[in-house]
C-alpha cells in the first residue's frame with residue numbers, strides 16, 4: 001500500500017501479486033511503479049528496508065562484501081515475528097552466516113553436490129520419475145500432481161542423496177514444511193526444529209557405527225563436525241532441497257499447461273530440456289521474498305545511499321524480469337538464452353543444490369509431458385490457490401489426462 005508517490009513511496013513487504021497474474025512478481029516491486037534503483041519497504045514490525053530490483057544491481061550486490069548474510073548483523077531484515085523471535089534460540093544455519101563460518105560448512109558439502117555426483121545420479125532420478133509416474137497413472141485421474149508426483153520425486157531423490165530412510169518421510173516432511181514457512185507459530189517452529197535435531201542426531205550416531213557414502217553418512221564420520229552443526233546442516237538441506245524442488249516442479253508444470261505452444265516445443269524436442277528448465281527457473285523465480293542482507297557500510301546505488309546498519313532485500317524475481325537483460329522478460333520463451341538468470345542466487349551463497357534441482361527438473365518435466373500428452377488442469381485456473389510464502393508454489397495442482 002503506497003504512502004506517497006514517486007521516490008518517497010513506501011510499500012508493505014512482502015507485497016501481493018496482482019489478481020490474474022500469478023506468475024508475475026508483485027507490481028509494487030516493479031520499478032515502473034516506483035522510479036529509481038530501489039524500492040523502500042516496511043516490514044511486519046514497522047522497520048524499513050530497501051529492495052534492490054534491477055538485474056545489474058542485484059547481481060553485483062550478491063557478491064558484494066559490504067553486505068552481510070549474517071542474520072545477527074545490525075539491521076538484518078527479519079521478515080516475520082517468528083523469525084525475529086527465533087533469533088538466539090536456535091543454531092544459525094550457514095545460509096545465514098558470513099565468511100569463515102559460512103565457508104567451513106559449505107566446503108564440507110561441496111563434494112556431495114558437485115556436478116559429477118549429480119551426473120552419476122541421473123539414471124536413478126530417471127528411474128524415480130518413471131516409477132512415480134507409473135503409480136500416478138495407475139491410480140487414475142483427476143489427481144493432485146503435487147502430492148502424487150512433485151513431492152514423491154523430490155523427496156525420494158533428496159532422501160537418497162542425504163542418506164535419510166524413506167520410511168520416515170511423513171515425519172521429516174511435516175517438520176521441514178514448517179521450517180520452510182515464513183511465519184509459522186513460534187511454538188510449532190521450535191517444536192519442528194527440536195524434532196528434526198533429535199532425529200538427525202540419532203541418525204548421525206547410527207551412521208557413525210555403520211558408515212555410508214551419503215551426505216549425512218560422510219558428515220557423521222568427520223571429527224570436525226559437532227552434533228549440533230550436523231543437525232543444522234541436515235535441517236537446511238532437507239528444507240532448502242525438498243520444498244523448492246516441489247514448488248518448482250508443480251509451478252513449472254502449471255506454467256507449461258498455460259503456455260501450450262511452449263509445452264509442445266519441449267515435448268517434441270528433447271534437446272530443449274536444459275534451456276527450458278533455465279527459462280522456467282527465471283520466469284518463475286520461486287524464492288519470491290528475495291535474498292536478505294544487512295549493509296555493513298554505506299552503499300551508493302546510482303545516487304541512492306543505503307546506510308550501514310540498514311536491511312536490504314535483493315529481489316531475484318524482478319531482476320530476472322529486467323527487460324535490459326531479458327528482452328520481453330514477462331514472456332515465457334523456452335528458446336531464449338537465459339543462462340545468466342539469478343534464480344539460484346549468485347556469489348558466495350549461491351545455491352548448493354542447483355545441479356541436483358536442474359537434473360530433476362530436466363528429467364521430470366519432459367517425461368511427464370511425453371507420457372501424458374493429454375495432461376490438463378482438472379480445475380479452473382482461477383480457482384488454484386497459490387502460496388504467498390518464502391517460496392512461491394501451489395499446495396495442490398489437480399490435473400487430468
Ligand code: HEM
Pocket residue numbers: 094095096106158236237240241242244245248286287290291292343344345348349350351352353354356357
Ligand atoms: C541456497 C534457490 C534447490 C540447497 C539457495 C539460494 C537460492 C536457492 C536463491 C540463496 C538464498 C540466500 O542466499 O538467501 C533454489 C531453488 C531450488 C533450489 C530455486 C530449486 C529449484 C536446492 C536443492 C538443494 C539446495 C535441491 C539441496 C540439495 C541449498 C543450500 C543453500 C541454498 C544448502 C545455502 C547455500 C549457502 O548459503 O552457501 N537456493 N534452491 N537448494 N540452496 Fe537452493
